Amino acid sequence: MSCERAFQPELEGCPVVVLSNNDGCVVARSNESKALGVPMGTPYFKVKYLVDKGKLVVRSSNYTLYGDLSARVMSLLAEVAPKLEVYSIDEAFMNMDGVRKEDLTGLCRDLIRKIRRWTGIPVSIGIAESKTLAKVANHFAKKYKGYKGVCMIDTPEKMNKALSLTPIRDVWGIGWRGAPKLEAAGVKNALDFVSRPSEWVRERMGIMGVRTWSELQGIRMVEDEKDEKRKSICTSRSFANMITKFDDLAQRVSDFAGKCAEKLRKDGTAAGTVGVFIHTNRFREDLAQYYPNACVKLDVPANSTPEIVGAALRAMKMVFRQGFEYKRAGVIVTDIVDADSIQQTLFGFDSGARDRDDRISRVMDMVNTSGKNVLHLGTQRSGHYADGIRREFCSGLYTTSWDELIEVK
DNA sequence: TCTGGGGTCCTAGGACCC
DNA sequence: TCTGGGGTCCTAGGACCC
Numbered sequence: 001m002s003c004e005r006a007f008q009p010e011l012e013g014c015p016v017v018v019l020s021n022n023d024g025c026v027v028a029r030s031n032e033s034k035a036l037g038v039p040m041g042t043p044y045f046k047v048k049y050l051v052d053k054g055k056l057v058v059r060s061s062n063y064t065l066y067g068d069l070s071a072r073v074m075s076l077l078a079e080v081a082p083k084l085e086v087y088s089i090d091e092a093f094m095n096m097d098g099v100r101k102e103d104l105t106g107l108c109r110d111l112i113r114k115i116r117r118w119t120g121i122p123v124s125i126g127i128a129e130s131k132t133l134a135k136v137a138n139h140f141a142k143k144y145k146g147y148k149g150v151c152m153i154d155t156p157e158k159m160n161k162a163l164s165l166t167p168i169r170d171v172w173g174i175g176w177r178g179a180p181k182l183e184a185a186g187v188k189n190a191l192d193f194v195s196r197p198s199e200w201v202r203e204r205m206g207i208m209g210v211r212t213w214s215e216l217q218g219i220r221m222v223e224d225e226k227d228e229k230r231k232s233i234c235t236s237r238s239f240a241n242m243i244t245k246f247d248d249l250a251q252r253v254s255d256f257a258g259k260c261a262e263k264l265r266k267d268g269t270a271a272g273t274v275g276v277f278i279h280t281n282r283f284r285e286d287l288a289q290y291y292p293n294a295c296v297k298l299d300v301p302a303n304s305t306p307e308i309v310g311a312a313l314r315a316m317k318m319v320f321r322q323g324f325e326y327k328r329a330g331v332i333v334t335d336i337v338d339a340d341s342i343q344q345t346l347f348g349f350d351s352g353a354r355d356r357d358d359r360i361s362r363v364m365d366m367v368n369t370s371g372k373n374v375l376h377l378g379t380q381r382s383g384h385y386a387d388g389i390r391r392e393f394c395s396g397l398y399t400t401s402w403d404e405l406i407e408v409k
Numbered sequence: 410t411c412t413g414g415g416g417t418c419c420t421a422g423g424a425c426c427c
Numbered sequence: 428t429c430t431g432g433g434g435t436c437c438t439a440g441g442a443c444c445c
Binding site for chain 1: 441445
């Protein structure tokens with residue numbers, strides 16, 4: 001939302017929503033659109049009448065733009081925080097241990113001004129002893145202008161006040177299934193929750209519930225994300241139109257597999273297992289449903305495009321059935337190891353074919369720099385895994401280069 | 410007509426072993 | 428004939444996050 005506004009100030013003050021891939025459903029809302037009563041996750045066709053009446057503006061999502069701006073904001077945070085943990089595209093935890101408490105608020109206000117000036121993105125900061133409590137604080141910082149972007153919960157009094165004003169459903173880690181259960185038991189807000197004994201929480205919510213319970217009281221339970229490699233990588237998409245032919249689906253699955261291989265190489269890892277899932281349209285109850293998945297174990301972990309694509313196609317052959325209309329598919333690679341560690345394993349193998357595959361992949365990576373996907377295997381449709389995605393309301397590609405514009409078309 | 414994508418972790422239950 | 432029980436590992440599915 002802020003990204004779209006950063007480049008289109010005329011959207012300021014307007015009800016705007018950003019749509020998911022395929023212009024499927026609402027994934028981000030401006031305050032004005034929330035006030036209009038547009039719920040998160042609404043399918044676009046349900047709010048189209050508001051658009052037609054001129055009451056709501058929509059934008060297709062533009063992850064290249066958001067990723068770019070996010071990286072700029074994160075680098076400014078990193079200049080200030082002794083330790084920075086990037087949690088998602090629009091959220092980060094700054095570990096400020098060692099900074100004097102009296103300095104924190106001022107320091108954060110300066111940071112917010114700087115980010116606004118340099119990137120156009122408005123940010124808010126919540127400060128507390130634990131991550132969950134910091135998220136509560138951030139909520140207040142965002143909601144009430146008086147905080148000037150920064151809210152600190154640093155005394156038991158402030159903590160109790162904040163918790164009593166936080167509906168239990170808004171607490172990080174409770175979730176849409178947990179909240180109704182708690183509400184039914186009389187727990188309406190976060191203060192009610194922490195007032196229950198930990199055993200009570202354990203019985204109903206498991207150990208994750210107890211972690212949240214402790215976190216809300218300022219006890220750190222959520223570990224800092226270590227710099228470890230991802231344990232699985234998934235590339236999947238819904239299709240604008242349903243697919244029935246094996247060859248068409250195989251091309252899309254090849255694209256997804258190729259993207260997974262690229263991600264592996266970028267991470268410096270390799271995968272031991274390649275999985276594929278294909279789904280019919282779950283909303284079309286009038287049509288036959290089929291949601292199979294299959295996976296192929298590789299003899300030796302791999303990250304080359306030909307190997308990952310080959311394995312994905314083998315997996316897909318195992319489960320593909322004629323007569324269904326497929327709406328979505330994806331490739332998941334797991335059993336991920338460091339790419340360096342497989343060299344020794346390979347010792348003694350006839351690795352000629354693998355060398356060739358690795359060379360092919362390296363050339364593909366060199367040529368297919370961000371957005372310019374021109375090199376691909378015969379089974380891949382276009383080398384552009386995002387093809388066939390509906391993006392009717394895309395704003396300009398402000399931070400992408402002309403070269404990429406040509407490729408994106 | 411039209412309904413997102415990419416992760417992590419926990420838990421329950423089955424397989425297997427002694 | 429009698430036919431246990433506990434530990435570990437793996438997997439699928441559920442729940443959560445943004």
